[in-house]
Amino acid sequence: MDFLTATTQARPQYGIIIFPDSGLPLPVKFRTQLEIGFGNGEFTVQYAKANPEIFLYGIEISQSCVLRCSRRAAGLDNLKIINTDARYMLRELFEDETLEKIFMQFPCPWPGNGNAHRRVTARDFSDGLAAVLKINGIFEMVSDDENYSREVWRVLGLHEALKAENFEINPAREITTKYERKWLEQGKNIFRLTFRKLKSFTVERRVSQEMHIKIKNKINKNDVEALKNISGKDESKKAFWKFGNNFTDGEKFLLDTLTSDDEFEQKFYINISPRDEGFLIRLDKTSGAFLTPAVRSALTDAAQRLCTGRS
Numbered sequence: 001m002d003f004l005t006a007t008t009q010a011r012p013q014y015g016i017i018i019f020p021d022s023g024l025p026l027p028v029k030f031r032t033q034l035e036i037g038f039g040n041g042e043f044t045v046q047y048a049k050a051n052p053e054i055f056l057y058g059i060e061i062s063q064s065c066v067l068r069c070s071r072r073a074a075g076l077d078n079l080k081i082i083n084t085d086a087r088y089m090l091r092e093l094f095e096d097e098t099l100e101k102i103f104m105q106f107p108c109p110w111p112g113n114g115n116a117h118r119r120v121t122a123r124d125f126s127d128g129l130a131a132v133l134k135i136n137g138i139f140e141m142v143s144d145d146e147n148y149s150r151e152v153w154r155v156l157g158l159h160e161a162l163k164a165e166n167f168e169i170n171p172a173r174e175i176t177t178k179y180e181r182k183w184l185e186q187g188k189n190i191f192r193l194t195f196r197k198l199k200s201f202t203v204e205r206r207v208s209q210e211m212h213i214k215i216k217n218k219i220n221k222n223d224v225e226a227l228k229n230i231s232g233k234d235e236s237k238k239a240f241w242k243f244g245n246n247f248t249d250g251e252k253f254l255l256d257t258l259t260s261d262d263e264f265e266q267k268f269y270i271n272i273s274p275r276d277e278g279f280l281i282r283l284d285k286t287s288g289a290f291l292t293p294a295v296r297s298a299l300t301d302a303a304q305r306l307c308t309g310r311s
């Protein structure tokens with residue numbers, strides 16, 4: 001499968017970036033690994049160059065980091081990176097038992113009770129890890145934070161599919177990261193934790209590929225305008241959506257929409273275009289959003305309100 005889109009072909013340094021419309025799950029090779037939170041990508045690019053037999057994916061939440069890494073990686077054909085939240089998207093991007101190794105270097109320890117759901121130890125995330133690793137696959141975390149390292153060691157070690165294998169202090173590492181060099185210069189300890197997946201494990205996937213809603217009535221500018229500032233929540237209260245401004249060429253409409261699924265936020269356009277005698281409502285292809293439950297709820301809500309004129 002070719003990930004490149006027209007935009008990336010025009011700017012070859014961006015050819016390693018994956019866009020949501022590339023389709024899920026992502027394809028894997030015989031030996032595929034994943035780095036989560038690669039920062040400026042210095043380690044990532046050196047690692048991919050030093051290991052040409054491995055196909056490496058990187059997930060990073062920061063757009064500027066993704067762009068920095070893509071510039072460093074120009075010309076590399078065994079690395080693809082994606083700008084998204086690994087906490088929510090890990091299990092959506094990969095099928096079960098596809099990755100031989102997942103590594104995280106110097107993840108934020110997210111201190112405090114209110115942040116527990118953001119840590120590697122959150123059950124949602126560790127279940128995703130356990131699902132997408134191959135049997136015998138490795139999860140490796142490197143950190144400068146001893147308390148966090150000990151918590152991860154204890155909690156992930158209790159996961160039914162994972163075995164805590166190694167807890168090393170100041171291991172020798174051929175390639176180092178920016179943070180690592182900073183901590184070592186300050187005389188701090190570095191902790192490397194290794195876990196092995198021992199048995200099959202699976203998780204529910206929440207993102208779907210396609211959703212088109214047809215409505216039979218005509219829609220005009222006032223109908224779409226009336227959606228502005230309308231918001232909604234699903235029953236679980238984990239999915240939230242809000243509509244904003246719209247843009248129109250007089251025929252079709254792009255409706256600015258914000259969604260949140262358990263704090264995974266996406267901003268995108270809902271495309272409302274004439275089709276047959278009525279209108280077709282769908283996620284706009286240029287939006288770079290995944291069809292999460294909140295996005296599906298937003299599409300359904302917009303369609304129902306436009307259908308019944310009850311905005």
Ligand SMILES: C[S@@+](CC[C@H](N)C(=O)[O-])C[C@H]1O[C@@H](n2cnc3c(N)ncnc32)[C@H](O)[C@@H]1O
Pocket residue numbers: 036037038039040059060061062065084085086087104105106107108177178179180
């Ligand atoms: C402390 S930095 C470490 C960067 C790099 N690994 C290093 O060692 O130099 C943590 C990185 O994780 C990224 N990050 C934080 N939360 C994330 C998430 N949920 N999904 C993907 N990346 C995330 C941040 O944007 C940041 O680049």
